[in-house]
Amino acid sequence: MNDLRILVVDDEEAVRESMAAWLEKTGYTVSLAKNGPDALAFLSREPFDLVLLDIKMPGMDGHELLREIRQHHPDTIIVMITAYGSIDSAVTAMKEGASDYLRKPFNPKDLIQLVEKLAKEKEMADEYRLARDRLAAYENKEFGDLIGCSEVMQSLFQQIEEVARADVPVLITGETGTGKELVARAIHSHSSRASGPFVAINCGAVPEQLLESELFGHERGAFTDAVKARVGRLEMADQGTLFLDEVGEISAQMQVSLLRALDEKSFFRVGGSRQVKSDFRLICATHQDVQALLKSGQMRSDFFYRISVMPMHIPPLRKRGDDIILLARRFLERFSHEINKPIEDFTPPAYRLLNRHNWSGNVRELINVIERAVMVGQGSKIDAEDLSFLGSEPATPSPGAPLREVEAKHIRQTLEDCGWNISRAAEVLEIDRGTLARHMKKHGIVKPR
Amino acid sequence: MWQVPVEHRSGCEEKPLTKRRHVEVVALGQVEELAISVAAANIQAILGLMARVVPPWSDPDYAVLPGRGQYNAIPVLKELSRQAENNTLRLGITSADLCLPFLSFVYGEAQVNGKAAVISLHRLKRGPDGKTAPSGLFLQRLAKVAIHETAHVIGMTHCRQQGCIMCFSLELEFLDALSMSFCPDCDLDRRRRVRI
Numbered sequence: 301m302n303d304l305r306i307l308v309v310d311d312e313e314a315v316r317e318s319m320a321a322w323l324e325k326t327g328y329t330v331s332l333a334k335n336g337p338d339a340l341a342f343l344s345r346e347p348f349d350l351v352l353l354d355i356k357m358p359g360m361d362g363h364e365l366l367r368e369i370r371q372h373h374p375d376t377i378i379v380m381i382t383a384y385g386s387i388d389s390a391v392t393a394m395k396e397g398a399s400d401y402l403r404k405p406f407n408p409k410d411l412i413q414l415v416e417k418l419a420k421e422k423e424m425a426d427e428y429r430l431a432r433d434r435l436a437a438y439e440n441k442e443f444g445d446l447i448g449c450s451e452v453m454q455s456l457f458q459q460i461e462e463v464a465r466a467d468v469p470v471l472i473t474g475e476t477g478t479g480k481e482l483v484a485r486a487i488h489s490h491s492s493r494a495s496g497p498f499v500a501i502n503c504g505a506v507p508e509q510l511l512e513s514e515l516f517g518h519e520r521g522a523f524t525d526a527v528k529a530r531v532g533r534l535e536m537a538d539q540g541t542l543f544l545d546e547v548g549e550i551s552a553q554m555q556v557s558l559l560r561a562l563d564e565k566s567f568f569r570v571g572g573s574r575q576v577k578s579d580f581r582l583i584c585a586t587h588q589d590v591q592a593l594l595k596s597g598q599m600r601s602d603f604f605y606r607i608s609v610m611p612m613h614i615p616p617l618r619k620r621g622d623d624i625i626l627l628a629r630r631f632l633e634r635f636s637h638e639i640n641k642p643i644e645d646f647t648p649p650a651y652r653l654l655n656r657h658n659w660s661g662n663v664r665e666l667i668n669v670i671e672r673a674v675m676v677g678q679g680s681k682i683d684a685e686d687l688s689f690l691g692s693e694p695a696t697p698s699p700g701a702p703l704r705e706v707e708a709k710h711i712r713q714t715l716e717d718c719g720w721n722i723s724r725a726a727e728v729l730e731i732d733r734g735t736l737a738r739h740m741k742k743h744g745i746v747k748p749r
Numbered sequence: 750m751w752q753v754p755v756e757h758r759s760g761c762e763e764k765p766l767t768k769r770r771h772v773e774v775v776a777l778g779q780v781e782e783l784a785i786s787v788a789a790a791n792i793q794a795i796l797g798l799m800a801r802v803v804p805p806w807s808d809p810d811y812a813v814l815p816g817r818g819q820y821n822a823i824p825v826l827k828e829l830s831r832q833a834e835n836n837t838l839r840l841g842i843t844s845a846d847l848c849l850p851f852l853s854f855v856y857g858e859a860q861v862n863g864k865a866a867v868i869s870l871h872r873l874k875r876g877p878d879g880k881t882a883p884s885g886l887f888l889q890r891l892a893k894v895a896i897h898e899t900a901h902v903i904g905m906t907h908c909r910q911q912g913c914i915m916c917f918s919l920e921l922e923f924l925d926a927l928s929m930s931f932c933p934d935c936d937l938d939r940r941r942r943v944r945i
Contacts (some may be wrong), residue, residue: 318823318849324861327906360898381851405817409919628929 304419305329307341319352336513338361343373349422355389363393364676370397377418379591421648427579438516446482447630448623452615456537463676464490469607472585474614477664480585481545483614488541498539499533505544511554518570532569534561539570546730547584548593555603561624582607617659627663628654631670634684649684657690661728662739708743720747770836771799772899777843778808780894784870785842787888788895795929797894797943809843819848822858822867838902839865840895846871857894859901866898875921890924903942908935
C-alpha cells in the first residue's frame with residue numbers, strides 16, 4: 301500500500317521539506333515542487349498518485365494548478381492544503397475537482413487517515429485496471445456473454461471447452477442468476493452441433509399438464525385445445541442441443557418419459573402413433589440441491605445418472621472476486637449506451653460497495669442494480685449514493701439454518717426487491733406465479749398493507 | 750523497559766569510540782536526567798545501537814514558530830545533525846511542544862536515513878484523566894518514542910503489524926498499546942540495518 305507516489309507543491313520550503321520527511325517515514329515516495337510550473341514539469345516527467353497542493357502560492361495559484369492537473373492528469377488525486385480561515389477557497393477547490401482538503405496546521409491523524417484512504421482507493425483502482433486487462437485477454441476466447449477473469453471462471457471456461465467436445469448429457473448446477481443458460485449456450489456453440497438449433501425450455505415455468513405437450517409435441521385432436529398438430533421441443537432440437545432449465549421441477553412420470561426418449565432417441569407425440577426420431581444433445585440445469593432431490597425422491601436416480609454424465613457447477617457471484625467489477629463495468633457500458641446517458645465509470649466508494657455486497661441474486665441481481673443505478677445516476681460516474689439501496693441487504697443466512705427459514709427469507713426479500721409484484725418476483729425466482737403463490741401461502745407471506 | 754545507567758561522559762573526557770555507529774542522546778534545555786538515561790538505555794538494549802548520554806545543549810528557542818508557541822522540529826533536526834561525525838547519530842530530547850509547519854504536533858521527528866531525531870516530552874506526560882501520567886507510564890512512552898524515532902534514522906519506516914513499535918501512533922492510547930519490541934519483519938530489518 302505504501303507505493304503511493306506523492307507530489308508536494310508548496311512555496312514554503314519549510315513546509316515542503318517537513319512534509320516530505322514526515323511522509324517518507326511511512327514509506328511513501330515523495331517529490332517536492334516549489335510552484336505551479338515546477339509541479340507541471342514533474343507531472344509531465346512521471347505519474348503521481350497524489351498531489352498535496354497548497355492553495356496560496358505566488359504566480360500560478362493552487363486553483364489554476366488544480367485545473368491544469370485535472371485537465372492533463374485526470375487520474376491523479378489532488379488534496380488541497382489551505383491556511384486557517386480560507387475554507388471558502390477549499391470548498392471552491394473541491395467543486396473544481398479536488399478530492400479533499402486539509403487545513404494547516406492539521407492533526408497528524410487527519411493526514412495519515414486521508415493518505416491511507418486514498419492509498420486504498422488507488423489500490424482498488426489498480427486492481428480494477430488489472431482485472432480489466434485480464435478481461436480484455438479473456439474476451440478473445442469468445443464465450444458469448446459469459447464474462448469472468450476469476451480463477452473459478454477460468455476453470456469453468458476450460459471445462460466448457462472439454463465438455464463441448466464430448467457429445468454426452470450435461471447437468472449444470474448453480475444458484476439462481478449465475479448464468480446456467482449462458483453456460484449451456486457456450487457448450488452448444490463450442491460443440492460439433494453448433495450449426496444446429498439451441499432449444500431452451502424452463503420446466504419450472506410451464507404447468508405440469510402442458511409440459512408433456514411442450515416437450516414431445518402433440519397431434520391434432522390429442523386434447524381439447526389441440527386444434528392443430530404441434531412440434532415439441534425435443535423434435536425442434538434435432539441435430540442441436542436441448543436445454544431443460546429447472547429440471548428439478550419436472551414430475552417423476554415426465555422423468556420416465558424423458559429417460560425413454562433419451563435411451564431410444566425417439567418418442568411419440570402426445571396423441572400420436574408415429575415414432576418420431578430426434579438426435580439432440582441434452583443439457584439440464586437446476587438451482588436446487590440435487591442430492592436433496594434424490595433423497596426426497598423428487599428426482600429419480602436412474603434419470604439423474606442419465607442426465608448428469610458430465611456435471612458442472614457455476615460458482616455464485618460472491619465467490620468470483622474481480623468478476624463483480626468486470627461485470628458491473630460491462631453492464632454499465634451496455635445500459636449507459638442503451639439510454640444514451642454518458643456515464644463512464646464507478647467511483648472508488650461505489651466499487652467498494654459493489655465488492656462488499658452479498659449478491660444473493662447473482663449476475664441477474666447485478667444487472668438489475670446497475671440498470672437502476674444508471675437510471676438514477678446524475679454525474680459522469682456512478683457513486684455509492686446511487687447504489688445506496690444495496691446497503692439494506694439482509695445478512696446471509698447462517699450455515700445450518702433450516703431450509704424452510706432460508707426459503708421464506710429469500711422469497712420475502714425477492715418480493716420486497718420487486719415491490720411485491722408477484723409476476724416479477726416469480727420471474728426472478730425462476731418459478732411460475734402459481735408456485736410462488738403456493739410458497740407464499742406455505743410460509744404465511746402476505747403483502748404488507 | 751531498561752533503566753540501567755549508561756556511559757555518561759563529558760565531551761573533553763571522551764575516549765575514542767569504536768567504529769560502530771552509535772547514538773548520542775542529548776538534552777535540549779531543561780530535561781530530567783532520568784528521561785535521558787532511560788532513552789539511551791532502551792536504544793542500546795532494544796534497538797541494538799550503542800548509546801551514550803552527552804552534555805546538554807541549550808534550549809532550541811531558535812525553532813519557536815511565531816504565533817504557535819511550539820517548536821518546529823525541522824530546524825532542531827538540522828542543528829542536531831550539523832557537524833555530526835560519520836558514525837554518530839543524535840537523538841535530542843526536549844520538554845517543549847514539537848510540531849511541524851503543517852502538523853499541529855508531533856511526539857517526535859526524524860531524518861529517515863539521516864543523522865538526527867528529536868522527541869518531545871511535552872505530550873507524553875498526559876495521563877488518561879487529563880492529569881499527569883504516572884512516572885512509569887511516562888518513561889515507557891518516552892522509551893517507545895525514542896526507539897521509534899531513532900529507528901527511522903537508520904532507515905526503518907512505519908509498520909502495520911499490530912503492536913509493533915514501528916506502528917505510527919495517532920494518539921497516546923495507541924502508543925500505550927504498542928509493545929516495547931519490533932515485530933518479526935521489523936526485527937529482521939533492524940538487525941540488518943544495525944549491522945551496517
